[in-house]
Amino acid sequence: MSVFDDTRPIFWQIAERIEGDILDGVLPEEGQVPSTNEIAAFYRINPATAAKGVNLLVDEGLLYKRRGIGMFVAPGARAIVLAKRRGQFYRQYVQPVAAEARKLGIGVAELTELLHRSAVEHEGTPAP
Structure with missing residues (x-):
């Protein structure tokens, strides 16, 4: 059984789940987000798909990258x-x-x- 809705792209669903974690406080502002490899391993998906979902949130200003450290939730996200x-x-x-x-x-x-x-x-x- 898939944890994803087959009618919508998986990368959108990854982005929505991260957004949900931000809303719920699971991922607080300035908190580190799991790496794309961790997301890919957890959901058993291609790392490129996980990266595409994360990058959507970077483009929206919800996440930002700290070079060499990882992705973090942006202030105001x-x-x-x-x-x-x-x-x-x-x-x-x-x-x-x-x-x-x-x-x-x-x-x-x-x-x-x-x-x-x-x-x-x-x-x-x-x-x-």
């Missing part, structure tokens, strides 16, 4: 990932839900109540 993911969340989830709610005649107040109820059911407490 968590805020960048958070803003990026919030934008994706809005486009992938909020907009389609709002469009479907309009089709069903669900107004803003009712939609807000439905979201609140779902948050309580799944988390046990209302979302802030």
